[in-house]
Amino acid sequence: MSVPLDETAQLVVNGLVAGTVLAVPAIGFTAIYAVLRFPNFSLASHITIGAFAGYVANTLGGWPASAAVLAAFVVAGAAGVVNDHVVLRPLRPAGALTTAIGAVALTIVLENVVRFAFGNDLRGYELPIRRDWQLGPIRIGPQQVENLVIAVLAMAAVFAFLTFTRTGKAMRAVADDAVLAGLKGIDAERVARLTNFGAMGLAGVGGVLLGLDTTIDPLTGFRVILSVFAAAVVGGLGSIPGAVVGALTIGVAEELSLLSLAPAYRTAVGFVAILLVLTLRPRGLLGERAF
């Protein structure tokens, strides 16, 4: 079997772009896991909420994509804080798995709130039509480049926040050892709220970036969530750099799978990747250390 080199190169480029976009919600998932120690499946509906918030800002407000991303960050982040405070926080004493069940129920409720308001129709953002750029054998769309830039900026902001700010350091301290952090006088509740805001905000940004590429509907978040889990688990659940590495790996693997599998099986690649990593290297590529 010989595969044209150009085609492979094109798929790798597409995969890196898709992986960079995927890294944004994956960081959110893994950050919540690192700080609150449970898999928050309601990330799926916050991706959808962000996608719709960006859609409203873009089509009704006439905002360009870059501004719509900010609207999505704020709306999804705020929704994340409220939902966690009202719904999930009271469940936490019952254990991580009960909270995870609550998160699945929450995601069903939120998804149906979006469905109730917007219906099941596919919707697209209003974007200027632009010609793809041709770089040698590789084609790349201006929208892809814009998404890439937005995703990279969002990630740079996350890393700068965690490295340089007091609050970012407090977050890492809680992720490292919540008890020790408490002894040092770090307010765990405040860190939890901030983590939820940032993480669900990132999920919302991811929702817009996905929507800019295709269309959105109430299941937008659910469709991508398996890839998000896969990115987080492959990189090491709870590790933020791991989520980035994992997302790039999953992005490229999903695109390369097109060489031998039907396109419908793209999302199954994530599942296979989870199985492989858990069997061969259960702590993930970068381990579980948060940062």
Added chain:
Amino acid sequence: MDNYIVAMAVFACVYALLALGLNLVWGMAGMINLGLVGFFGFGAYVSALATKRGGVPIAAGLLLALALTGVAGALMAMVTARLRGDYLAIITLGFSEVVRLVASNEIWLTNGTDGISGIPGPWRGRVTPEAFNLIFLGVAVTAVALVLAVMQRVRHSPYGRVLRAIRDDDQVTAVAGKHVLRFKVEAFAVSAGVLGVAGALWGHYTSYIAPEVFVPLITIYVVLALTAGGTGNNWGAVTGAFLVVFFMEGTRFVTAAVPGLKAVQVAALREGLIGLSLLLILRLRPAGLLPERLPRVAS
């Protein structure tokens, strides 16, 4: 109307089987299965294909569903048994999506999104539809009684005690010399097998299965049934299943009575109510209607 009630009773029995299956892992061993709709669907496809394409009797189809779904469950449990429970949550959720993907795309085997119709049912076509309904209700009730009896036996046996010990603290259980990994994998496999049988029965009853039937919402129904009934309590699982079917049908009438809603809004309202009631029960009465009471140990 009688037929409607009988049909609802059959569905309630199927949900009771699912809730009993979930209770074995979640209620007794404390392992989560958030993709149980995947095992449900997998069992339905196995038995439907075996009886319709393979021409084996329905009873053999059910056994095959039990065995193959059990193997799938054992594999999931083996991969994640040494890790924190969160990984099992993720992997089971993923499994249910993969089952749906395969069912939608391997058209040569599953007929894709068109689904499989004309799945045989016991004496279907040879008796009146009313009689078929009643016969099937008999089959379903027998299945529930059988599984309930086995699960009660497990619960009161030393085996069930080890599972509860694992739920409460698997490290202590390991220190006490129990082979935790083996117990976890066995419990998960048996539970998955029961879910598979429930799926097989469902297919033989409705005669039609398609990928769109096996939506994640079913997982929520079952978790709701078990939580409402009483996690850890087998009778609670069965009671909860009947309550949930009653509740689901109730929301159908209530939401239809709200004026001025579009069809999609009615559907959204019903699904949202299901999710909301699970959240409310988790919050207000997490032990359920019939809380688990630990079996007495002879001293």
